[in-house]
């Protein structure tokens with residue numbers, strides 16, 4: 052399990068544009084980090100770089116279980132990270148039930164029932180995901196975090212399409228995850244209602 056994440060002197064470009072350079076931050080088990088910055092600052096790109104989908108120009112992202120116990124980045128990314136992007140990657144023709152079963156099988160064994168209950172998905176399970184509203188889709192995506200536990204949650208605007216009730220539920224799920232020694236990094240435009248560090252991605256440009 053990842054117990055510490057170190058982002059060390061990271062530089063990232065997209066196309067011709069340098070998004071940021073010299074970005075360093077550490078995160079320990081039980082801690083959350085909110086990524087802030089204007090549209091286009093590079094928050095999504097940073098999440099994708101941590102997840103290993105974008106190669107940085109400079110610097111490194113390192114994962115460890117604790118002091119002196121580094122985890123290979125490939126192992127960390129394959130087994131210990133969830134990336135929840137705002138496009139969500141749901142197959143429109145699958146039902147919510149099929150999608151949840153597919154995603155949890157792909158991530159390893161998990162507890163689908165508790166996820167269905169936590170995100171109020173029971174009435175939606177037999178609907179194709181293309182028929183779900185934006186908020187319902189987001190709840191289905193968040194369910195994967197509960198159904199297949201992983202230490203580091205990388206969340207891109209996780210609360211954006213949710214109403215007040217489900218924002219509170221999702222915030223509580225993040226707090227529970229942190230209390231259990233997990234870590235959360237979330238790109239946000241509105242402050243998270245939980246104790247967290249903040250990194251202004253635009254300030255490193």
Ligand SMILES: Nc1ncnc2c1ncn2[C@@H]1O[C@H](COP(=O)(O)OP(=O)(O)OP(=O)(O)O)[C@@H](O)[C@H]1O
Pocket residue numbers: 065066068070088089090091092093094095096097238
């Ligand atoms: N595949 C790509 N090729 C070239 N440029 C890209 C690519 N993906 C993103 N960009 C550019 O990188 C910059 C940062 O985008 P990113 O999505 O990381 O920003 P963001 O901070 O998450 O923005 P927002 O708040 O609007 O979601 C933008 O200018 C965007 O156009």
